[in-house]
Amino acid sequence: MPIERRILLRELSQEEFDHLDAVVMSHAYASQNKLGRLFDERVYENEMAATLRAAGCEVHTQVPVKVVHRSFQKTYYFDLVVNDLLYELKTVATLVSEHEAQALHYAMLGGTNRAKLINFRAGRVQGKLCYNPLTDLKRSGARFQTSDWRPKSAACELLLRQLHNVIDDWGTHLSFRLYNEAMVHFSGGEARCLQRVSVGALGTHVVQSHAPGWAFLVTGVTSGIADFRTHLSRLISHLDLTGMHWFNFNHAMIACETLESES
16 A cells, blocks of 8 residues: 555554553643643644653654555644654544544554544543554455446546545545545646536536536545435536536445436
């Protein structure tokens, strides 16, 4: 998998994790007690890094990991790595599922089985451990559901082939937004792919277009799929489009559907 990792993270035993995390969290509490809860994220990151290094820990901040496929590349940055344990820092009202999804995404990118969120903005420091059970090898078993896929041109066939190629390289379960960025890139980039389509007298709506009259959408819907499909059909019916190809990432299953306008 062409995921370029500057630091290789060793898998910690439960005992090692418990001891290290207790140290890190004690410094997180001390940082909030010292600084309060209203600073930007980077301030807490720098404070944590300095105090943990002074305590004898090996600390890295803003650790880059690059995801590459042919001419596409994207670099992510891990906030804090302490003795092989990955931490993602937040300054939000409260932690939500989207933050957990990001932490799991980072754990997979880092090839590690744990990542922990630390939130400094709440009244008391919040910590949320996110466990990643998927090794790189386990993320290689993609299943494509194509019973409702109807390519309308060579450009449509190329779109699906590009998605296959990307998943062959990166595996599944990463953020669907990453796969979407790659598909936009290979469809000509944002300048060519993103287009405003008429909604009659109501205005315009931005879509990702790979061929005249056709758009594509990448989502990560794992529940309420039928309801989402209903609303997607309504969207298409009001747009000046022939139809849309929908790629939905549901864990290891990628459903590829073609929805045509009825107007």
